Amino acid sequence: MNEKQSVRRTLLKGLAGGSLALPFSAAGQVALGADMKSKSLERYQALALQTACQAVNRCANREEAQQRISENIARIRGQIMSSKVFVGSQLRLVVLPEYFLTSYPQKETIAAWTAKAAIEQDGAEYGQLGRICQDAKIYLCGNAYESDPNFPGLCFQVCFILNDSGTLILRYRRLISMYGATPHDVLHRFKEIYGEDSLFPVVDTPLGRLASVASEEILFPEVSRALALRGAEVLLHCSSEIASPRLTPKDVAKRARAYENVAYVISANSGGILDADIPSASADGMSKIVDYQGEVRAEAGSGESMAAHAEIDIAGLRHKRATPGMFNIFSRQRLELFASTYAGSVYPPNTMLDAGGQPFVPERSHFLNTQQRVIQRLTDTGVIADE
Structure with a gap:
């Protein structure tokens, strides 16, 4: 088997696991999972859509929860379509907050939350969201709790990317979580099923090389670094976090991850969590876009908002990464020094x-x-x- 055939087999395996990976090959090159239906766009507009989360915690059963989820999708559809009109046809990428369909489990057990709120891998929700992508001509990144038939009773928190044809092109399962199941918690079995490359998926698109990071994972530099070393240029951060006029740890981390990886960070926070026990504005505000130099290009205040939209300059990012100098720290990494520590x-x-x-x-x-x-x-x- 030649290298090209090996890369193809790796990509097909990644698709079976719901993800497209950019693994390093034996030759030290990156094998690209591609969604290149058209010429790459050097510049386009992206939006971190700050939308309220209508929680399903008080829903009595799965049927009520699914009805609430459908209502949430319909509401978000309207927000995306109106945002597209406001920003213009150059809006090509929208990022939604963490668990925007359901909110998060509060008093529920893992089994109860999976049964009530987790969507299925081939669930109708992806089709509904895909139609938004088709109609708005956008790529869409979101985050949801998703069941997996290989792990009965468990659900993973999944970041997904749909292209402008409505096709799911990337599925990233959150790797670090305080109270939820992750691939790391079942790592041996997970890698048997989906392969090593499914852990850090990146997809090459006309909008650049896209990857996703969930919630507090922005605080763990290794996650973003692993994605960047697989080629990621735009990190799509689905979050639902405490916001403040002061710099929070996550807000500092967004700037740091962008600067140290010479990558964009598009971070969408909730515009409040409604119909839940937690005070509604606890997770609200400060969705933002950080450029590859660590500068905030756009930021939302509190409440539902489409204010956090800005230009994504992929050509500028690639020029920065390709230019030698002291400030190109991404190309100055000496990974061998840390191998024994991280082993x-x-x-x-x-x-x-x-x-x-x-x-x-x-x-x-x-x-x-x-x-x-x-x-x-x-x-x-x-x-x-x-x-």
């Missing part, structure tokens, strides 16, 4: 696989108990000093 483990993998290697659904206490054991081990080994 170790902090939070262990496979904590949701039983002794036979099969997934199980844990209680909520599982996450804090696991973290407590990690802290104790780090203390015992001297990484963390005793209080």
